[in-house]
Amino acid sequence: MSDPLSSGPQSAEDRLIANCFRPIARHPGALGLTDDAAVLRPPAGHDLVVTADAVIGGVHFFPEDASDMVAKKALRVNLSDLAAKGARPAGFLLTLAVPKLLPESWVALFAQGLGSDAELYGCPLLGGDSVRTAGPVAVSITAFGTVPYGTMVRRGGARAGDVVLVTGTIGDAALGLDLRDAVTAVKRMKLDSRHQYELVRRYLLPQPRNALAEAVRVNASAAMDVSDGLVGDLGKLCAVSEVSADIEVAKVPLSEAAAAAVALDPAAIERVLTGGDDYEIVCTMHPDRVEAFHEAAVAARVPVTAIGRVQRGEGPPRFLGSDGKPMQFKQPAYSHF
Amino acid sequence: MSDPLSSGPQSAEDRLIANCFRPIARHPGALGLTDDAAVLRPPAGHDLVVTADAVIGGVHFFPEDASDMVAKKALRVNLSDLAAKGARPAGFLLTLAVPKLLPESWVALFAQGLGSDAELYGCPLLGGDSVRTAGPVAVSITAFGTVPYGTMVRRGGARAGDVVLVTGTIGDAALGLDLRDAVTAVKRMKLDSRHQYELVRRYLLPQPRNALAEAVRVNASAAMDVSDGLVGDLGKLCAVSEVSADIEVAKVPLSEAAAAAVALDPAAIERVLTGGDDYEIVCTMHPDRVEAFHEAAVAARVPVTAIGRVQRGEGPPRFLGSDGKPMQFKQPAYSHF
Numbered sequence: 001m002s003d004p005l006s007s008g009p010q011s012a013e014d015r016l017i018a019n020c021f022r023p024i025a026r027h028p029g030a031l032g033l034t035d036d037a038a039v040l041r042p043p044a045g046h047d048l049v050v051t052a053d054a055v056i057g058g059v060h061f062f063p064e065d066a067s068d069m070v071a072k073k074a075l076r077v078n079l080s081d082l083a084a085k086g087a088r089p090a091g092f093l094l095t096l097a098v099p100k101l102l103p104e105s106w107v108a109l110f111a112q113g114l115g116s117d118a119e120l121y122g123c124p125l126l127g128g129d130s131v132r133t134a135g136p137v138a139v140s141i142t143a144f145g146t147v148p149y150g151t152m153v154r155r156g157g158a159r160a161g162d163v164v165l166v167t168g169t170i171g172d173a174a175l176g177l178d179l180r181d182a183v184t185a186v187k188r189m190k191l192d193s194r195h196q197y198e199l200v201r202r203y204l205l206p207q208p209r210n211a212l213a214e215a216v217r218v219n220a221s222a223a224m225d226v227s228d229g230l231v232g233d234l235g236k237l238c239a240v241s242e243v244s245a246d247i248e249v250a251k252v253p254l255s256e257a258a259a260a261a262v263a264l265d266p267a268a269i270e271r272v273l274t275g276g277d278d279y280e281i282v283c284t285m286h287p288d289r290v291e292a293f294h295e296a297a298v299a300a301r302v303p304v305t306a307i308g309r310v311q312r313g314e315g316p317p318r319f320l321g322s323d324g325k326p327m328q329f330k331q332p333a334y335s336h337f
Numbered sequence: 338m339s340d341p342l343s344s345g346p347q348s349a350e351d352r353l354i355a356n357c358f359r360p361i362a363r364h365p366g367a368l369g370l371t372d373d374a375a376v377l378r379p380p381a382g383h384d385l386v387v388t389a390d391a392v393i394g395g396v397h398f399f400p401e402d403a404s405d406m407v408a409k410k411a412l413r414v415n416l417s418d419l420a421a422k423g424a425r426p427a428g429f430l431l432t433l434a435v436p437k438l439l440p441e442s443w444v445a446l447f448a449q450g451l452g453s454d455a456e457l458y459g460c461p462l463l464g465g466d467s468v469r470t471a472g473p474v475a476v477s478i479t480a481f482g483t484v485p486y487g488t489m490v491r492r493g494g495a496r497a498g499d500v501v502l503v504t505g506t507i508g509d510a511a512l513g514l515d516l517r518d519a520v521t522a523v524k525r526m527k528l529d530s531r532h533q534y535e536l537v538r539r540y541l542l543p544q545p546r547n548a549l550a551e552a553v554r555v556n557a558s559a560a561m562d563v564s565d566g567l568v569g570d571l572g573k574l575c576a577v578s579e580v581s582a583d584i585e586v587a588k589v590p591l592s593e594a595a596a597a598a599v600a601l602d603p604a605a606i607e608r609v610l611t612g613g614d615d616y617e618i619v620c621t622m623h624p625d626r627v628e629a630f631h632e633a634a635v636a637a638r639v640p641v642t643a644i645g646r647v648q649r650g651e652g653p654p655r656f657l658g659s660d661g662k663p664m665q666f667k668q669p670a671y672s673h674f
Contacts, residue, residue, distance in 0.1 A: 034577045035492050036418045036561050037388035037482075042379060050463060051374035052430040052479060056470045081373045093389040095432070095477040126387060133393045135472010140432040142389060142479035145374075155372050224373050240371045333348070 013130055020108050024115030027091060027124035038126035040091060042146050049087040049145040049152050053077045057136030062180070067106045068113025069204050070139065075117050077227065078143035080208035080279040084225040086153040086217025087145025089123035089210065095140040097133040121210055151217055153283070158222040158241035162284040162310040165293070167209045167302050169255040170230050174275020175268065176203030190264055195257035202255075206279035212304075215296030216283055223283035229274035232333020234282055235316045241284075245317035247308035249273070249327065273319060274329055284310050350467055357445050361452030364428060364461035375463035377428060379483050386424040386482040386489050390414045394473030399517070404443045405450025406541050407476065412454050414564065415480035417545035417616040421562040423490040423554025424482025426460035426547065432477040434470040458547055488554055490620070495559040495578035499621040499647040502630070504546045504639050506592040507567050511612020512605065513540030527601050532594035539592075543616035549641075552633030553620055560620035566611040568669045571619055572653045578621075582654035584645035586610070586664065610656060611666050621647050 022033050029039040042048050055074045057063050075092065082089055094114070098107065118124050123143065176199035179191075191199075208225075216223050222241055226233050230252070238245055254262065254272065262268045285293060290306065297304040308317075318326040359370050366376040379385050392411045394400050412429065419426055431451070435444065455461050460480065513536035516528075528536075545562075553560050559578055563570050567589070575582055591599065591609065599605045622630060627643065634641040645654075655663040 031491065031493075034573075035422075037386045037422045037424070037489065039489050040385040040387055041486070042385065044381070048377040048379065048385060049374045050377055050430060050479075050481070052432050052465045052477075054432045054434060054466050054468050054477065056434055056468055056472075058471050059469055085372075085374045087374070093387060093479055095389050095391045095479075097391060097393055097475055097477075128389045129391050129477075131391050131393055132396050133472055133475065134395050135393075135470055135475070138434055138470065138472070138475050138477075140389075140391065140434075140466075140475075140477040142387075142430055142432075144387070149378070152374065152376050154368065156368075236371075 016104065016107055016130065020111035021125065024111060024118060025125045027126055029091065030124065030126045033127060040126065040144060042090065045149055046146040047149055047152060049082060049085050049147055050142065051078055051081040052140065052142040053081065054138060054140040056138050065204065067110040071110045071113035072117045072205055074139040074141050075114060075123070076206045076208045077279060078141045079121050079123060079210055080206060080225040082143055082145035083208050083210040083213045084153070084216065084223045084281045085145065086151065086213050087147045088213060089121055090144040090146050091124045091126040092141050092143040093126055094128035096128070096130045097138040098130070099133055099135065099137065102137065147217060153217055153220050153223045155222055155224050155237045156240040158237060158243050158284040158310045160243055160310050160312040161287070162221050163287055163290050163306050164245055164247060164282065164284050164308045164310060165304050165306050166226070166230065166253065166280055166282045167212060167304050168207070168280045169253045169258060170226065170278055170280060171258045171272025171275060172199050172202035172255050173277035174271045175258055175261050176200040177275070177277065178271065191257065191261055195260050198255065198257040203277060208279050209281050209302050211300040212281065212297060212302045215293055215300065216281060219289040219293040220283040220285045223281055226278040226280045226282050227276055228333045229276040230278070230282060231274045231319060231329055235332065237282065238317050242314055244311045244313040244315045245308055246311055247317055247319045249319050249321055251305065251307045253303065253305040270329055274332055353441065353444055353467065357448035358462065361448060361455060362462045364463055366428065367461065367463045370464060377463065377481060379427065382486055383483040384486055384489060386419060386422050386484055387479065388415055388418040389477065389479040390418065391475060391477040393475050400473070402541065404447040408447045408450035409454045409542055411476040411478050412451060412460070413543045413545045414616060415478045416458050416460060416547055417543060417562040419480055419482035420545050420547040420550045421490070421553065421560045421618045422482065423488065423550050424484045425550060426458055427481040427483050428461045428463040429478050429480040430463055431465035433465065433467045434475040435467070436470055436472065436474065439474065484554060490554055490557050490560045492559055492561050492574045492577040495574060495580050495621040495647045497580055497647050497649040498624065499558050500624055500627050500643050501571070501582055501584060501619065501621050501645040501647060502641050502643050503563070503567065503590065503617055503619045504549060504641050505544070505617040506590045506595060507563065507615055507617060508595045508609025508612060509536050509539035509592050510614035511608045512595055512598050513537040514612070514614065515608065528594065528598055532597050535592065535594040540614060545616050546618050546639050548637040549618065549634060549639045552630055552637065553618060556626040556630040557620040557622050560618055563615040563617045563619050564613055566613040567615070567619060568611045568656060568666055572669065574619065575654050579651055581648045581650040581652045582645055583648055584654055584656045586656050586658055588642065588644045590640065590642040607666055611669055
């Protein structure tokens with residue numbers, strides 16, 4: 001990516017950049033991908049929020065997934081981090097490692113998906129690097145956002161008495177992954193095909209909550225995005241904030257499809273709460289802030305639901321079942337290792 | 338990297354981050370690697386310069402290379418881009434993809450090398466991501482630098498009449514790679530072992546010219562770092578600047594070791610000029626600037642050498658041999674594809 005122009009005959013890399021990526025790098029700071037670096041000027045009085053997330057073929061997506069969806073997922077998992085931190089997207093760098101036998105059409109469709117999301121979320125491609133690998137496709141994205149000085153929402157601000165809220169619905173992507181992953185899961189769940197489709201779609205294509213970022217920044221005491229499962233991620237937020245929390249599992253918002261899956265197999269609630277890949281926001285805020293946050297959420301057309309309270313103490317959050325007792329989980333969070 | 342704390346039993350990823358990377362992430366904006374994102378505040382009136390470069394096992398380094406050297410190389414190739422753009426390092430994000438069977442000691446030594454260079458170059462670790470891969474180790478780094486508004490040195494500013502200069506010596510790393518790569522090369526070159534060692538060391542560990550960044554920013558009309566070979570990279574700079582250049586090959590600075598290699602095998606000059614991995618700076622400047630630049634270079638203890646002139650016209654730069662005729666190259670530049 002950093003070597004787009006060649007004085008001699010164009011290399012395959014040069015062609016790839018010129019044909020696929022230059023057309024989507026329209027931000028002036030990208031310098032048409034003709035330089036070694038890009039220029040980013042945060043607005044005066046603003047911090048830069050920087051985050052990096054990679055997706056790897058065979059780990060985070062299936063080799064047969066359409067490459068425009070892979071590109072969108074790679075960008076959206078980063079956009080989701082920006083949203084949870086209350087930041088407005090400012091641009092991103094892409095590092096793409098591709099195996100030799102990958103057809104150029106894969107990359108062309110990838111760039112198409114990337115460009116379309118860059119436009120949709122106002123997060124332009126600024127530059128990056130493209131390399132060969134003997135391994136699977138690896139997509140590493142570094143995304144930039146901006147917030148007024150000192151206002152990035154951290155994990156570490158939750159206080160006892162704060163309300164815990166989540167956006168959207170929880171568990172769909174994890175159930176969707178199960179459905180893709182194993183025919184047995186499909187059989188076990190006996191879901192109708194519309195519900196199956198909806199769950200799989202949530203796994204394939206996250207819907208980051210950037211529309212709610214400003215409301216999170218203004219109202220939340222702490223926030224993060226749910227990527228490794230609500231149980232584990234809220235646990236991390238509580239640990240950094242040195243608090244605990246009580247969550248009423250019955251209040252955790254489920255989609256119609258996930259509710260149907262749990263009705264068919266009550267044990268699926270563990271996957272819902274711990275499976276991850278949700279890319280929703282979990283946040284905490286003073287009770288006085290909840291009404292304003294709800295109003296902002298309605299305006300942004302993002303559903304938000306209060307699911308519990310922050311508690312004094314340092315144990316992991318308790319997820320209370322309908323019997324009022326804390327649930328036990330076999331594997332509280334997705335681990336990459 | 339973004340998920341360092343766990344409320345439950347620590348995952349292997351959590352341990353890795355806590356033990357290896359948190360100790361080297363001392364910048365306040367890194368938030369102790371306990372958040373989803375890092376905060377970076379460029380000084381008022383400064384642009385941010387952003388660049389990303391990846392190194393892949395089996396492509397950019399050998400699987401048996403010591404992992405502290407791999408880490409240093411991964412960071413230094415990015416620092417070299419910042420230096421060539423006239424930027425002062427501000428920090429970096431790391432994405433590390435590791436195969437399952439990689440021993441934790443590999444990562445520990447990697448982090449040690451990274452931390453030592455982060456200190457040496459004043460470029461702190463701010464955050465990142467760690468993921469599993471079924472492929473080789475992949476290290477992707479995004480580095481940040483700062484320059485006063487609008488002063489990033491681009492490829493596109495060279496003007497006819499400007500002097501072309503390079504830092505350090507050219508070709509060592511390419512010859513060093515040949516020496517590592519094939520026993521035949523060693524035999525052909527018949528180099529003494531000290532020279533061999535010096536060339537291999539230049540391949541293993543680039544010496545980015547960050548000490549000269551400010552002088553480049555103040556004096557150069559255009560600059561880039563030499564990573565894909567002097568011939569190809571100067572060609573890119575000239576193409577973006579819409580100029581050509583005449584280079585006197587006899588003036589291209591060679592180390593004693595490279596000079597010995599070329600004396601043994603005159604054809605090796607093509608590798609010197611086109612092989613890449615130099616991580617030196619090639620820049621152009623108005624003749625009036627050269628003296629001040631030389632003085633700054635002496636102060637920074639970085640050798641700089643004038644090797645030719647920018648010319649009107651748009652053809653690729655001509656590398657003139659001792660007979661005054663342009664040399665012809667079989668492969669003008671390293672291509673990643």
